[in-house]
Amino acid sequence: MAKSNQKSDTQLMEKLVSLCKRRGFIFQSSEIYGGLNGAWDYGPLGVELLRNIKDEWWKAMTYREDVEGLDAAILMHPRVWEASGHVENFTDPMVDCKQCKARYRLDYVSRKFRCSSCGRSVNLNLPSEVMDDLLLQHGKMGADAVADIIAQYHNNCPFCKKEKTMVQQLVCTNCGTVDSFTEARTFNLMFKTYVGPVEDSGAVVYLRPETAQGIFVNFLNVQSASRQKLPFGIAQIGKAFRNEINTKNFLFRTREFEQMEMQFFVKPGTDVDWFEYWREQRMNWFVKLGMPREKLNWHQHEPGKLAHYAKDAYDIEFAFPFGWGEIEGIHNRTNFDLSRHEEYSGKTMKYFDEETKEKYTPFIIETSAGASRSTMAFLVNSYNEEEAPTAEGGAETRVVLKFHPKLAPIKAAIFPLVNRDGMPEIAKKIEQELRPKMRVFYDDSGAVGRRYRRQDEVGTPFCVTVDSETLENQTVTVRDRDSMAQERVGIDNLSQYLLSKVLS
């Protein structure tokens, strides 16, 4: 993001957040109690938008012969998260330098050993688990206790030969200050809770930090129940939870969020081709729903920075006002997950290929989209302010959310032009006819121009108006949100007309 646009970008976000609250898209969680950090509620229009996005995803991903649906429980056996690596890798001990306020992951802090007697420094070789433990104990254990542990491996100082004098020192790589760190604090990003009324460690379970594991552990259940052959996928939409250190940017980084994930199981060796296939599919999905390609970006994870499970990984990023932000990840997870679950559960996760008579552990191509993040991206993308003519011939700013009709919370609004001559009655009848077929809104208050603008602000693609001509020939005007152009349509054809526009 260019610096010069920073202020207007911030203003854009503020206007959007304000509109979201005022019109019932997004509210802050527990607002009357002062709010809960990083949690948001979807209001009447927000939930429609979110549902529409999820529906479009579900149709695109599961209305095909090679993908099945699933809805796994949020609570899973705790061993799942040991197998997945989340217990081990989702924990980051962090320290802050008291001198320069820099924050580090503890394992990135440089360290040396020093003799507390003669003061000379030396490199020591200790078993790695001892090294790790010493780091974790930093600040919590006295120098003597540290010296005792080191003495089990190096009893004497190599220089002055005194016993039990070696202590560790942590060096800030930013300001060079020695031992100025806060106590190590661990942030496990998984929320913990307890099964049953007793809070003992045997009953600990986690709120899932991703929906994917529910798919992996059900791989063979789904495969056999649906009689699918490889390659095939399993799709799931659901909430996930991460105890983020910092939440940020409205819906972008929250502690509770919703994922739309599809895990595609393939024969090893075919994974690279499927990876490319799904990348293309997923990018197209966003474009078809109205996102300009130039507002979307591929970000490839650097080979050295890939997650522990991944062979290749691309993110689809959207141009948010605060910069590029990931809205979906397409990852080649290899056979890591199934192999680990096989190891930890003792149950086979292998697939038997009837045709080639081979038995193997499938590779997995993951498409993992954020439903919450996508909702925010679609909101940002749809927000427009434009000059619109007024009745007096002047110009006013028109705020309009240009949602794709499939995503719009309200599909059509119905107005009587004026509240007399039988127009309200006809308009009411039209409303009742349309309501079972799509989300509609009836409005008869104020001038019709005001009603149009109100609908623009929530992204309603069509406004139907009953006027005096309706009384003569049974036609109404249908006003297009984006062009503001009107077209006369017969009441008989109205439902068909709108449905064809809304569904295509």
Add this chain to the structure above:
RNA sequence: GCGGGAGUAACUCAGUUGGUAGAGUCACAGCCUUCCAAGCUGUUGGUCGCGGGUUCGAGUCCCGUCUCCCGCUCCA
């Protein structure tokens, strides 16, 4: 977690040296209106984020805390 900014009606914001809390918009009920908001009349709506303290008296001063925004940091 650090630094900076902010929090007063549903929204955007005023609020003087500490002295009974305001405006516009929105909403609602009418009136008027024959196609692109801000005509008329009336009405609803605020423990000034929350909790302490100072004071005869706090939206205003002090302390703490929560939340939001920006920048760092972090983001298996």
